[in-house]
Amino acid sequence: MLEDTIVAISTPVGWGGLGVVRLSGKRSLPVAKKIFRPKKKGAKIPGRRPLLGNLFDFEQKEFFEEAFLTWHPQPHTYTREDMVEISCHGSPVILEQVVRLAIKAGARHAHPGEFTLRAYLNGRIDILQAEAVNDLIRAVSYKQAKISFHQLEGRLSGQISSLRDQVLHLLSQIEARIEFPEERLRTSTERTARTLENLIQSIIKLIDSYDLGKALTEGITLAITGLANVGKSTLFNSLLEKDRAIVTPHPGTTRDYLSEKMEFKDSVFTLIDMAGLGKPLHPVEKEGIKRGKRLASQADGILLLLDISRKESSEDFRLIDMFKDKKTILLFNKIDLPQKMNTEEVKNRAKSISTLEISALKGTNLGKLKATIHALFIPDLEKDQDIIFHMREKLILEEILAFLVEGQHLLEQGYSEEVYVEEFRKTIPLIGRLTGEIRSDDIINDIFNRFCVGK
Ligand SMILES: Nc1nc2c(ncn2[C@@H]2O[C@H](COP(=O)(O)OP(=O)(O)OP(=O)(O)O)[C@@H](O)[C@H]2O)c(=O)[nH]1
Numbered sequence: 001m002l003e004d005t006i007v008a009i010s011t012p013v014g015w016g017g018l019g020v021v022r023l024s025g026k027r028s029l030p031v032a033k034k035i036f037r038p039k040k041k042g043a044k045i046p047g048r049r050p051l052l053g054n055l056f057d058f059e060q061k062e063f064f065e066e067a068f069l070t071w072h073p074q075p076h077t078y079t080r081e082d083m084v085e086i087s088c089h090g091s092p093v094i095l096e097q098v099v100r101l102a103i104k105a106g107a108r109h110a111h112p113g114e115f116t117l118r119a120y121l122n123g124r125i126d127i128l129q130a131e132a133v134n135d136l137i138r139a140v141s142y143k144q145a146k147i148s149f150h151q152l153e154g155r156l157s158g159q160i161s162s163l164r165d166q167v168l169h170l171l172s173q174i175e176a177r178i179e180f181p182e183e184r185l186r187t188s189t190e191r192t193a194r195t196l197e198n199l200i201q202s203i204i205k206l207i208d209s210y211d212l213g214k215a216l217t218e219g220i221t222l223a224i225t226g227l228a229n230v231g232k233s234t235l236f237n238s239l240l241e242k243d244r245a246i247v248t249p250h251p252g253t254t255r256d257y258l259s260e261k262m263e264f265k266d267s268v269f270t271l272i273d274m275a276g277l278g279k280p281l282h283p284v285e286k287e288g289i290k291r292g293k294r295l296a297s298q299a300d301g302i303l304l305l306l307d308i309s310r311k312e313s314s315e316d317f318r319l320i321d322m323f324k325d326k327k328t329i330l331l332f333n334k335i336d337l338p339q340k341m342n343t344e345e346v347k348n349r350a351k352s353i354s355t356l357e358i359s360a361l362k363g364t365n366l367g368k369l370k371a372t373i374h375a376l377f378i379p380d381l382e383k384d385q386d387i388i389f390h391m392r393e394k395l396i397l398e399e400i401l402a403f404l405v406e407g408q409h410l411l412e413q414g415y416s417e418e419v420y421v422e423e424f425r426k427t428i429p430l431i432g433r434l435t436g437e438i439r440s441d442d443i444i445n446d447i448f449n450r451f452c453v454g455k
């Protein structure tokens with residue numbers, strides 16, 4: 001595969017001022033020379049400097065375009081291979097002709113992301129940096145682009161490699177105790193426990209940063225839920241500051257769900273309004289409730305509304321139970337009305353869930369609600385703490401965390417070094433998978449298929 005010379009149009013599909021065709025591989029320069037003739041007869045092609053010339057159709061024996069050619073000799077290139085860039089007018093007809101001729105001259109059409117894949121396979125970047133390339137190109141905000149740029153420069157890779165160093169340090173402490181049990185200078189179990197605790201905390205911070213990553217990209221989804229008529233649609237509209245959902249005094253107003261983006265302090269939240277989760281009054285509502293339950297279970301968080309102008313009911317408690325394992329904020333709505341609900345009793349039952357009293361109609365405490373949402377979902381990051389944008393990374397970090405926590409458990413329970421050291425050793429290959437040091441075809445396919453052709 002790496003023996004092939006690949007070619008692709010690297011600029012977007014369509015018409016533009018300029019268009020660029022890129023080649024990478026051993027035969028890049030010979031292939032390009034068949035298509036390109038310098039303006040100055042016999043001029044040598046310099047390294048890393050654009051040379052003006054004409055493009056030549058060696059089949060029809062005719063010139064068809066003016067272009068700059070830049071030769072990037074290996075190894076200091078994007079792919080670490082010989083590369084050539086042909087920059088001409090941004091006409092799809094011309095660009096496709098250049099690619100066609102390059103293929104005739106011995107190149108092969110590149111797959112999506114294949115240039116970056118080569119940079120990875122040739123060891124110039126790791127898989128985290130490769131992901132950052134695509135994140136940078138597809139960034140939806142300047143802030144996200146900047147974070148991706150730093151990751152491309154190796155900031156996240158640096159953090160992961162420091163995690164690996166910490167694990168290795170931990171292992172060496174424990175292994176020294178196993179090998180030289182009599183040694184007076186050996187590290188104490190307490191010290192190992194401290195090293196371990198620090199390591200666990202840094203991994204938790206990284207895992208938590210995924211929420212922020214999501215908030216900066218596709219948005220955190222929040223399902224507004226509760227029984228019928230508690231004020232879900234009113235809250236939805238108030239938070240969005242627009243009259244989006246229909247509000248009526250009749251229970252069962254909302255049947256289909258609605259979703260809209262809300263921005264707050266750099267972050268994006270997707271709010272979902274839906275049918276009330278109580279007993280359906282109408283067959284259409286039944287389907288709405290089914291969908292509502294599914295949406296709520298898939299959401300990142302729940303805003304669970306209760307109507308304090310009514311007495312608490314077993315239905316209310318059932319909902320609190322239903323969402324006790326999710327990130328939930330319990331909202332006592334309609335505080336502008338006379339109170340019938342025993343909120344203290346409800347709070348006792350809700351235990352660790354955070355609560356807030358609001359009036360969706362009058363807008364009371366909505367600023368506080370936004371701040372609470374932000375605090376719950378967007379962790380306060382230290383200045384140099386990196387952010388992860390991908391589920392892949394989060395899942396591997398969670399696996400690593402699980403082994404460390406299991407090891408911590410065994411250590412605390414007084415098991416011997418030989419027993420808990422095994423748990424810590426299991427994290428090493430996982431770190432390798434995280435950075436791509438351990439190659440996996442699945443991961444490679446999954447990541448590079450998301451790229452565009454030509455990158
Ligand atoms: N006084 C007062 N009334 C409210 C408040 N929030 C909502 N309401 C009223 O409660 C009724 C129901 O509000 P909706 O927002 O439609 O409630 P919902 O939960 O979306 O209802 P369904 O879609 O039927 O499940 C409307 O008459 C609202 O004006 C509030 O904070 N205070």
Ligand SMILES: [Mg+2]
Nearest residue numbers: 232233253254
């Ligand atoms: Mg509604």
